[in-house]
Amino acid sequence: MQIEMREEKKQEFWRWKESNWKNPDIEWRSGKFITLGIDVGSVSSQAVVMVDGQIFAYSNMRTGSDSPHSARKALDFVLEATDMPEDRVDYCVGTGYGRVNVPMADRTITEIACHARGANFIYGPEVRTVLDVGGQDIKAIQCDEKGRVTNFLMNDKCAAGTGRGMEVFADLLGISIDEVGERSFQVKEEPPPVSSTCVVYAKSEALGLLRKGWSREKVLAAYCRAMAERIYSLVERLGVKPQLAVTGGLAKNSGVIERLMFMIGLKPMNSKWDAQIAGAIGAALFGYALCQKGKGRKK
Amino acid sequence: MISAGIDCGAKKTKTVIMRDGKIAGKGIVLAGFDLDKAVQDSYKMALRQAGIRSEDVESIGGTGAGKEAVKNADELVNEIKAMARGAFYFFPDARTVVDVGAEEGRAAKLDEKGNAIDFAINEKCAAGAGTFIEAMARALETPLEEMGPLALKSDKQIPMNAQCVIFAESEVVGLIHAKTPKADISRAIHDAMASRIVSMIRRIGVNKEVVMLGGVAYNPAFVEAIRRELDLERLYVPDYPEFGMAVGAAVVAAEKAQGR
Numbered sequence: 001m002q003i004e005m006r007e008e009k010k011q012e013f014w015r016w017k018e019s020n021w022k023n024p025d026i027e028w029r030s031g032k033f034i035t036l037g038i039d040v041g042s043v044s045s046q047a048v049v050m051v052d053g054q055i056f057a058y059s060n061m062r063t064g065s066d067s068p069h070s071a072r073k074a075l076d077f078v079l080e081a082t083d084m085p086e087d088r089v090d091y092c093v094g095t096g097y098g099r100v101n102v103p104m105a106d107r108t109i110t111e112i113a114c115h116a117r118g119a120n121f122i123y124g125p126e127v128r129t130v131l132d133v134g135g136q137d138i139k140a141i142q143c144d145e146k147g148r149v150t151n152f153l154m155n156d157k158c159a160a161g162t163g164r165g166m167e168v169f170a171d172l173l174g175i176s177i178d179e180v181g182e183r184s185f186q187v188k189e190e191p192p193p194v195s196s197t198c199v200v201y202a203k204s205e206a207l208g209l210l211r212k213g214w215s216r217e218k219v220l221a222a223y224c225r226a227m228a229e230r231i232y233s234l235v236e237r238l239g240v241k242p243q244l245a246v247t248g249g250l251a252k253n254s255g256v257i258e259r260l261m262f263m264i265g266l267k268p269m270n271s272k273w274d275a276q277i278a279g280a281i282g283a284a285l286f287g288y289a290l291c292q293k294g295k296g297r298k299k
Numbered sequence: 300m301i302s303a304g305i306d307c308g309a310k311k312t313k314t315v316i317m318r319d320g321k322i323a324g325k326g327i328v329l330a331g332f333d334l335d336k337a338v339q340d341s342y343k344m345a346l347r348q349a350g351i352r353s354e355d356v357e358s359i360g361g362t363g364a365g366k367e368a369v370k371n372a373d374e375l376v377n378e379i380k381a382m383a384r385g386a387f388y389f390f391p392d393a394r395t396v397v398d399v400g401a402e403e404g405r406a407a408k409l410d411e412k413g414n415a416i417d418f419a420i421n422e423k424c425a426a427g428a429g430t431f432i433e434a435m436a437r438a439l440e441t442p443l444e445e446m447g448p449l450a451l452k453s454d455k456q457i458p459m460n461a462q463c464v465i466f467a468e469s470e471v472v473g474l475i476h477a478k479t480p481k482a483d484i485s486r487a488i489h490d491a492m493a494s495r496i497v498s499m500i501r502r503i504g505v506n507k508e509v510v511m512l513g514g515v516a517y518n519p520a521f522v523e524a525i526r527r528e529l530d531l532e533r534l535y536v537p538d539y540p541e542f543g544m545a546v547g548a549a550v551v552a553a554e555k556a557q558g559r
Contacts, residue, residue, distance in 0.1 A: 065476055136466060158424070159465035168465065200425035200434065200464050201402065211332070 014167035014177050020059040022081040026051050028088065033291040036089045037283025038071050038105065039114065040098030043135025043163060044249055047074040048280035049082065049089070053288045057082045058277050067101030075104065090296045093283035097136070106287070106297055112141055112152050114282030119245040120147025121281050122271045128241035131231065132278070133250035135163040138231055140238040147282070153238045158198075161230035163249045165199045166256070169223050172203055173216045184220040184255030191218050193226035202226065224255035231256070232263045240264055251275035300557060301351060302358045304549030305338055305372065306381065306542075307365030310401035310429075311514070312337040314345040315545040316356070317553060324349025325542055334368035342371075360552030362544050364403065364422075374555050376548045379407050379418045385547030386510040387413025389537040394506035397525070398543060399496060399515040401429040406500045417503045425464045427495040429515045434464050435488045438471040439481060446485050450520035453486035467491065486520065493524035500529070510535045512543030 028034060031051035039046045041063060048058040059078035063070045071094065079086055094102030095114040102108065111132070119130040120143065130141040137156035143149050159165045170177045191214070196202040206219050214222075235244075244266050246257055252275070261268045273281070290296060301323075306313045308330065316324040326344030330337045338361075346353055361369025362381040369375070376384075378398075382405060386396035391413070397406045404427040407418040421427040425434070436443045457479065461467040467488070474484045500509075509531060515521055516536050526534050537543060 065473060158463045164465055197423050198425045198464070200430055201423075 013170040013174055015062075016177050018059075018061045018077070020057070020077050020081040022057040023055055026054060026056045028056055028082065028084045031056075033090050033288055033296065034084070034088055035284045035287035035291060036075070036092040036104075037114070037280040037285070037287060038074060038092065038094050038102050039096040039111065039277070039279035039283060040067050040071050040074075040094070040102055041096045041111075041134050041279070042098075042137070044276065045070045045074040045096070045098075046277045046280040047071075047078040048277055048284045049078055049084070050281075050284040050288055053285060055273070055281065058274075058280065060274065060276055063098065067098030068103050070098065071102040071104065091287035091291050093287040095279050095283040109283060109286050111279050112139060112154075113149055114279045114286065115139065115247050116141050116143040116149045116282065117147040117285050118278030118280070118282030119143070119247050120145075121285060122247070122273045122275060122278055123243070123245040123269045126243045127245045127269070129235065129238070129244040131235055131244060131246045132248045133161070133163065133231060133246065134248040138162060138234055140235040142238060142241060151238065153234060155234055160197045160199055160202070161227050161234070165202070165227065166223075166250070166253065168199055168203060169206065169220065172206060173220055175216060175220065180220055180224070181252070181254035181256070183217050184224040186217040187215070187221045190225065191222045193229055194219075194222045195226075197230065220255065224253070225259050227256045228259035228263060231260055235264070240266070242266055243269055245269050245275075247275045247278035249276050300553050301356050302360065302549045302553035302556060303342065303345065303356050304360045304362065304376075304381070304545040304547065304552060305342060305369045306545040306548060307334060307338060307361065307363035307368050308400050309364055309403065311541070312341045312363075312365075313542050313545040314341040315542050315549050316345045316349040316351055317546070317549040318349070318351070320553075322546065323351060325539065327541070330365065334365050335370065338368050338370070358552040358556035360548035360555075362548040374548075374552050376551045378405060378544065379415045380551060381544040381547035382512055383407050383409050383415040383547065384413055384550045385512060385543035385545070388546050388550055389543070390508065390510050390535045392508045393510040393535065395500065395503075395509045396512060397496065397500055397509065398512040399427075399429060399521075400513045401433075404428050404496055404499060406496075406503055408503050408506060419499050419502045421495075421499055426462055426467070426492065427499060429513075431464050431467070431492045431495075432488060432515070432518065432521070434468060435471055435485075438468045439475070439484060441481065441485070447489070447518035447520035449482050450485035450489045451523065453480070453482040455483045455486065456490065457483055457487040459487050459491040462491075462495070489518075489520045489524045490528075493521060493528050496525060497528040505529055507531070508535065510537075512537070512540045514541040516540035
């Protein structure tokens, strides 16, 4: 019994499953240009391999304390899913918060450009606003039909509204980060949002609500709502042009996204691709465009 | 004239009993979850120390974020007024007063009579309040009261990028992993917090005589970091800075009772 309890205490609710995937319908041997996009974010890192501009394989991992190492790990993990040797890659673009620390990159491109380009690929050319909600920042980006950035706003000073804030709550409530979205809808009626902006104060507020007898789901609903409002205030400042696409890790949190889209008055966009890899997709696409122009790696 | 000032802060409840303009007794307890009880406990503690019976107290002033819990108050004093009068009581030359508590930071500009003529408040972000150092002490695995003396041992300036407590925690962990000496990290933490407070003070303008109140003013490294950042010769800190607002509330309560 005691051992069980200790294990329960040690469980890290913020931790999500790392994954890699290979597209069975694509044969890399017959590809002309193979490009690689590596997005080293503050919390997660992704690597995407594209064969002639189509997604061939990807990996999604947690970023460690060392960016070059994280880039390497993400690349090794995606290659593990394939039988392709690393030297077959024609061009590699690094992006994300840790992009200067992607040793194998031929060049780096900002994550703002990459997320816009990636969202255009994932959700289609009708996307005009991209909301990238990552581990440590929120970016609202406006783009044209080709996924070129026309304007953007970001918050990277404060954890409120970022994935990091949600991790703190997952840990506090003891609900796995993969489940928070779904669980936040298991309430009889929608509670008012947590009123504190600061994550530190929101945490104390949440403890108070739990003591008042609120269920964990109700507290979660109140926090998802507060996060949605926080993100909404940023995107509102930039101005929403339909369609709006959400990328980054938080795109997987229906609890925040559905509340946010309801406030904005638009329907969430669907895609078969994981929106967390949008930045790496954008990076690989930029690499592909460079190869087509004959600016690829000299062999 | 006997009056009392009760300051219901986010973390602690403080009471001061004043007799004829002098502090006769002080009481302080952790606020906990039962604010009413904390108010009563700190009040009783202060009465006991002063050797005064509650029926002899002519007027009670309540202040602080939880002042509604001071049910026996004759006067509810807003926090800006309480800190202004408190600072003026200790240092009549004070023209700027800064109060940094557990969850809030405030700054006010005073006229020559101790009235606040301008103020700024931060109650939204933990990076400008005592909570910041508490969270960082946890990350550094250092007792809170050792944080200040530790920081004073460092003469190295390491800028911190993070402005947010949550992000600063990761940054501190990164510095620990990079084998940065604890003293240097602690100094970086104090400097970061001081720069937050100073930017709030600058919003209302800095006058020369700056008084610091609130529990965080017990921390010598924090006071020093503020002094450095403001580029002043010295700051004025009373012996018991966390009672500053309670004193202000007691002063206001006495004035009201005397019809001033």
